Amino acid sequence: MTSPQNKKNSAHATQQTDKAASFKNKMMPTALGAWIGGKLRNLLKRFTTISFGRLVVAFFLAGTMWFTANYESDLEKNVEIPINYLNLSSSFILSNKPYLPSNIKIRIKGTRSQVSSVLKTNTSIDVDLSGKTRGIYTHRINLESVNLPRNVQIVSISPREINLDIDTTVEKFVAVKTEMGDPSLGYQIKGEAKIIPSTVRIKGPGKVIRNITEVKTVPVSIEKETSAFSVDAELISPDSRIEFSEIQTVKISVKIVETSIEKTFKGLKVKTGKIPEDKKISIEPEAVNIKFQGPYSLINKLYGEDIKISINEKFIKKLSTGSSMRVEVIYDYPHKDKISVVEIVPKTVKLTLESKK
Template sequence: MNFNNMFKRNIAMKIVSFSMALLIWFYATTEQKVEIRMKAVCEFQNLGESLSVYKTNSDTMDVLFKGKSRDFLIMNLLRRRPTFKINLSSLDKGVYKFTIDKESVRVEHSKNIYAVSVLFPKNIELEIDSVGKREIVVYPVITGRPSNGFTISGEVKVLPQKISVTGPKKMIDSLNMMKTEEISIDNCKKEIVKKTKLNFEGRPVLSEIKEVTVKIPIETVITKEFKDVPVIFVNKKSGISIEPDSVSVDIRISGPGKMLEELLAGEISPIIDISNIYKKGIYTVQITIPKQKYIEVLSINPQSIKLKAK
């Protein structure tokens, strides 16, 4: 028997037969009634313009639905989602509690799918507040590190720097800034200018501005040395004299190229704090340099000296 010839004969009839069998199987399968647990989304309606929903215990509910497999399949294909609506037209500021019954939960344009029971939560609790409005600063969220040998070389700029937000007054009054979505600078070797979205973090807050431009200056790191930089004595007690009364050190620092090229020795201020020297004696004191933005102190030579108080 030649199997190749057997499969080649009546190909059209075989395709039709297979298609019919597939359709019958699909129809039989999707005609079955099933129960499926899904999340229904709450829609608050008709709230006064001067009011806003401040917080809720939940804006979704787990609901058990029943219907034919076919209807659930169509629902998913058309991206229809279960919802329940709460009418807030008669409400003012305050705290309210609504019990949601299964009849109020439905899938639009899907009459054959219906709620069997509301599982969790059984109630929706919410607080309504008056609407507040104010300007707040945008804070850029930066993650990662530039490539080796590079660094952030100056102020990170955000345009616009401030945005106007509206929402529940209690929330608006406590909101000090609006963060952006994360901006990674991993392995970067040059300035970054990027549009990024604001991160509302799920707050019921609105703004006409949804994204900002963030500018992050990145430059090559260089090192620079200063010789014989005078040290400043601070917090000296009255009636105490110090020997030696003048000291100088060598300093080695690193930082952004342009900044260090323009930096003068007088702008680096090594200090010795002698606030703890209040009587005669020999003391070992540390030499420190106040921290400066974008600049790292690599070495101070010497790091400490002996002083004689008399």
């Protein structure tokens, strides 16, 4: 017969066994899930790495093939090739050179690398003028003279022909003229400008140069000049085909002086000197007009109040009551050494001495 104590111990052992079994049953699914998840992540990572690498390689190969195909495909391009006009005798000149093309426009066809090589080379076309004399010639551009890489085709060329007008070279001396503006207000040019040298030698096509008798300099500004000065002035070619044989500039000397002007003052009162207190004096006429001449800067600043018109007191002393006398007026003004009186009207006035009563 089992004792109560043994029953109690047996029940406790059974309870512990059930708890252990329950914990094991709970943990088994969790561990299995973790193991499966890890395997899946590794597999996915491996798959992703392999696919991305293959994708990069595929894109690289495709891009390389596309670039190669486009780079080496035929391409058309417009290029300009300079023209050199060579070996013309010094006795002759290209009369129409300023109007001749300096470049030939060519449209070429080739691979991109070939076209690029043309753009980088110093290719030019030479027009040989050796043996040519006075006359008009038509020069046809020879395609073989265009030095291009192999397999580069010329699609079009413009112009195909060039008209050359060759004339005899002529030299002669012509006069030099200059143009000047106006000086500052109150100043003027004295005499003519002096040009050294006064003639220069020019060179150009005979049919152009025969009609030229003078050349001019660039305009000379004298607006701020108030005295004599000299300046170097560049010569201007009257025609783009005309050249200066020796010099390109001349020296110009100009004399600038202050302008002399006139100014008239009207109605200036004639003033008397001292007279006896019981006397009065009448003047006919009471005022005069006076004209001055002098430098602009001084005359321009001369005003009526600066001018004193009067009569000599000695004439008043000679007068007796009721008597009259015609006398010359006298005048005073500033800068007498530089300003002169041109005219005074009237020169004399009539004085009459009267009693105040």
